[in-house]
Amino acid sequence: MVKAVLVDIEGTVAPVSFVKDVLFPYSKEKMDDFIEKNWDKPYVQEVLKQVEEMEGRKLSPKELSAVLKSWIDQDRKVAPLKDIQGYIWKEGFDEGSVKSPIYEDAYRKLKEWKEKGYRLFVYSSGSVQAQKLFFSNTEKGNLLDLFDGFFDTKIGGKKDKNSYLKIAQTIGVKPEQVVFLSDNPDEVKAAAESEMVVYRVVRPEDADWIRDFPYPQISSFDEVEL
Numbered sequence: 001m002v003k004a005v006l007v008d009i010e011g012t013v014a015p016v017s018f019v020k021d022v023l024f025p026y027s028k029e030k031m032d033d034f035i036e037k038n039w040d041k042p043y044v045q046e047v048l049k050q051v052e053e054m055e056g057r058k059l060s061p062k063e064l065s066a067v068l069k070s071w072i073d074q075d076r077k078v079a080p081l082k083d084i085q086g087y088i089w090k091e092g093f094d095e096g097s098v099k100s101p102i103y104e105d106a107y108r109k110l111k112e113w114k115e116k117g118y119r120l121f122v123y124s125s126g127s128v129q130a131q132k133l134f135f136s137n138t139e140k141g142n143l144l145d146l147f148d149g150f151f152d153t154k155i156g157g158k159k160d161k162n163s164y165l166k167i168a169q170t171i172g173v174k175p176e177q178v179v180f181l182s183d184n185p186d187e188v189k190a191a192a193e194s195e196m197v198v199y200r201v202v203r204p205e206d207a208d209w210i211r212d213f214p215y216p217q218i219s220s221f222d223e224v225e226l
């Protein structure tokens, strides 16, 4: 008997494009103001210190902002950029100027499952902190209370069967009592190998159907049978 549902975020409950088309441009647009306004704060000084080390020169507020914005354009995955983006997004979510999109069917079914007594969990490669931020201010309101727990890659990689075994163990159920939903075929395979019940979610704007995929593929949470 199924007792819990574990969901991926991007491409599953929310469009992949949100990060690329909304969050990244937002952090770029706010960078100058944010750095100027918070220049004396320890967390901006810490970012400054790291960027100055990487660049090998002293930076003014405008120069720091220019470097960070050029890194956004280059899609550099470096700690000080991730950190400053985290602060900017947090402010945006807190003020309500950024809201996370949630697919209608995902929202409806998650709420229904919660009401029926299933426990709901998130497993995403974004940090637990970022996941909580994401669900704290969505187009459907604050959804944090829907979930009983959050997992990130600290528990292990999403394409590793052992991560799913560990998650089941942490939740206190058998893997076969967990339904896992993700758009990523390798994640679906890894979860299936752990004996979880799996569905691959195929959102038309994010992914394509895979021919002869060995596990069920669905276009909506409505097709999930618990």
Ligand SMILES: [Mg+2]
Pocket (backbone or CB within 6 Å): 008, 009, 010, 011, 012, 182, 183, 184
């Ligand atoms: Mg995904």
